[in-house]
Amino acid sequence: MISRKATEKLLELSTFFKVIAVVGPRQSGKTTLVRAIFPEKPYVTLEDPDQRRFALEDPRGFLSAFPKGAILDEVQRTPEIFSYLQGIVDFNPAPGQFILTGSNNFLLQQSITQSLAGRVGYLQLLPFAINEIYPSGDDIPAENILLLKGGYPPLYEPGIPSSDWFPNYLRTYIERDVRQIKNISDLIVFERFVRLLAGRVGQELNMTSLGNEVGVDSKTIQSWIGVLESSFVIYLLRPHFKNFNKMIVKRPKVYFLDTGLVSFLLGINTSEQLSQHPLRGSLFENLVVSEMIKLRTNRGEEINLYFWRDKTGHEIDLLVDRGLELLPIEIKSGMTINSDYFKNLKFWLQLSGQEKGVVLYAGNQRQTRSNGVQVMNWKEILEKDS
Structure with missing residues (x-):
């Protein structure tokens, strides 16, 4: 075990x-x-x-x-x-x-x-977190494995291939758990809704748009979102409530609590497909968000995570609410640091008057910038008391 x-x-x-x-x-x-x-x-x-x-x-x-x-x-x-x-x-x-x-x-x-x-x-208790599957300092490219395989225990013990496990898991979930929560008559339409939602991972939840694509009204979409939330399939990351700028968005962003399930729903089976997929950045962001959620749930703590975006396009991927301060975090799937990583953090730090920020990325170089922004590999934040 x-x-x-x-x-x-x-x-x-x-x-x-x-x-x-x-x-x-x-x-x-x-x-x-x-x-x-x-x-x-x-x-x-x-x-x-x-x-x-x-x-x-x-x-x-x-x-x-x-x-x-x-x-x-x-x-x-x-x-x-x-x-x-x-x-x-x-x-x-x-x-x-x-x-x-x-x-x-x-x-x-x-x-x-x-x-x-x-x-x-x-x-x-959510699926395995990275620090449960891989010891600290392991050289295995954990992000690729977790993005494709996820953290559900049967994939590790006894080691059922994900291509065999996920289709059966989805079928069992929809046919048993969904019907237990909600009397949904057309399960085929519901499964299509789940797959379409996977294509919106890391995006704001627009129920009207999603309903139009699925072919149901927005109230039905709202009800189905509630089903996925209550059965721990998705997590809705809310925008932070503090009004640094009155022109902020109010819709939550959608993340799945297991990245392997998202990849399966999107038809991603190999590292090559993952590296070339247009949602690679969003999937990596989903991985970091879900791991930070697990960090808190495993310690029995409230989830103190939000995002921030204004209507002119400035966005902070994650805000960690520490009570007296907010820690802004930008999540980047690249392995090379570039200036684009800092644009939104610079804007937010000036707007809020705070002096600390973090960039989490897939590379291994660590930097501390003069403006108070730290750059680190994404796994490092999970080893800290963030």
Whole structure:
């Protein structure tokens, strides 16, 4: 089993909260992790029709089998048991009684809010981060491997070829998880929507334009975007709310939480295709954004990432909100530093009055410019407490 960075935070939560909810996309390794950390706890998957029927028809009888708690997998499938769980954990003061996992954040949070608010510690577990797959200092061109392969655990253990795994994953996700969240009648149209969305990675989300191309209205697109968000397929990066310039854009940008899935949806299978693809820069940007999201979720932290763009074309790819300051970051897929890397940072630093900025790129040369801008390889930022 590949060691997960989220282990320390999960153990910490289990000493404070009576119930721990580990949420994340299907096949991100949630079950493997919680069973490894809590081997003494009974394990039940509520994907099993018999167990699910038992939990739905007789929740008291079902839970009575676990007086010391248990791991309940895909628990959003049985929302009725949450009220009964409340009675059990309120009676027993011990922390870490029940470990819940779920691949649908909306359904799980809805059930927890109604019955277990204040009793649950949350942890998001996304696919492997680069520092889980490759040790620091490894010479493997990690960006190319991650862009093509992504981070889903089955691609590494047992090592299923991505060309075999992704088509089945997408089919299972659409036929099972999507229907569980939303009664979508035409799954072929929904799959086309997902593929078209992959072609807009790193771009502002224009629901009207996307709806016209898919052939549905913007309200349907909004609903489907919610489905992808709640099942951890995409992440919407919001524009920063501070008004340095009143002419700022207000639409979020779209990123996928796994770059291998994006490449599959775009039909990119080889390094040669990747290097020549018109979306190479956007895919690299997606990789860095998703890795910085994983850095935070593995530590149980809020995601403090935004972007900034005004209506005249000035843009900062990422703003890290540190409370008292904002760290602007530009992301470039090239391996050679050039002056274009600094134009937007220079504009933003003058506008904001701040003195620090970062350029992350695919090369290995490190520089510190006189204007306070640091240039570094993209993996270096993940080794810092950013």
